[in-house]
Amino acid sequence: MPGGGYSKLPNGSVVVALSLPNPLADGRPARFLVHAANRARALTRLRNLGLRAVYLRGNAEPPTLDEITAVLHHPDGLIWRSQPGAVAELWHPVRALGRPVG
Template identity: 75%
Template sequence: MPGGGFSRLPNGSVVVALTLPSPDRMTHVRILVHAVNRARALTRLRNLGMRAVYLRGNAQPPSPDEITAVLHHPDGLLWRAAPQEESELWHPIRALLGEGV
């Protein structure tokens, strides 16, 4: 299930989507990051304590709905359970990592 991908936007920035194990290691989460480039997106996640985050390939790029969600969030960093449930909304990254972030 882990995987990810990216989409380059018309303004040159990127949205990176990664499916990773959740902190409890029992489920997976889909994380979206908006950044200037792919390297910066991964750096943002590593700075939050996700040290072993890599993007290899583009097998699971973000959907248009995911891109819209992350572009409209002030932090540009969201997550939700994967596979998603119909009623689940996107959450700020602080809800996944704890309030100390």
Template identity: 70%
Template sequence: MAGGGFCRLPDGRMVVAVSLPSPGGDGGRVRVLVHALNRARALTRLRNLGLRAVYLRGNAEPPSPDEVTAVLHHPDGLVWRTSPDDRGELWHPIRTLLVAQP
């Protein structure tokens, strides 16, 4: 269901990037970054948050160095933003994406 990719850090941990449909249903996409021990744990973290249909097939869209830096500097190790190509938008904590839509 999602495009994405991953990169292995020097300490063996992984940063996984997944592009998902926007929850607003406007046809847009969000880019989610997860820092975890391995790919399976990264996807499990997303599934535990209610994103059940998240899969990672291949490494077509690996995280950029800027994305890796963003997720490593966030205390939760889990961030997102709506416009992956817009460098002006800041990264948001995942809890703001999962807040119930009005």
């Protein structure tokens, strides 16, 4: 279920969006957004969370403007939600991965 992309911001930083297997293991994909200085650092942040097989190949699913706004306004710069494209579900901080969502 690979998919993702990035957007370069005017200040030189990037927002990377990746669709990955859901960390809650309920079978649905999860969408992760990371704000970092560059793509390599964004992927490193995800790998440091234990998502070891994280790669960004191409730019097929770049973050939307709403996703960019959401991650830029979050203090950690790293958020996710289990239903990509679902407006009803709010974005979760990565700290919520250890707790049930809902």
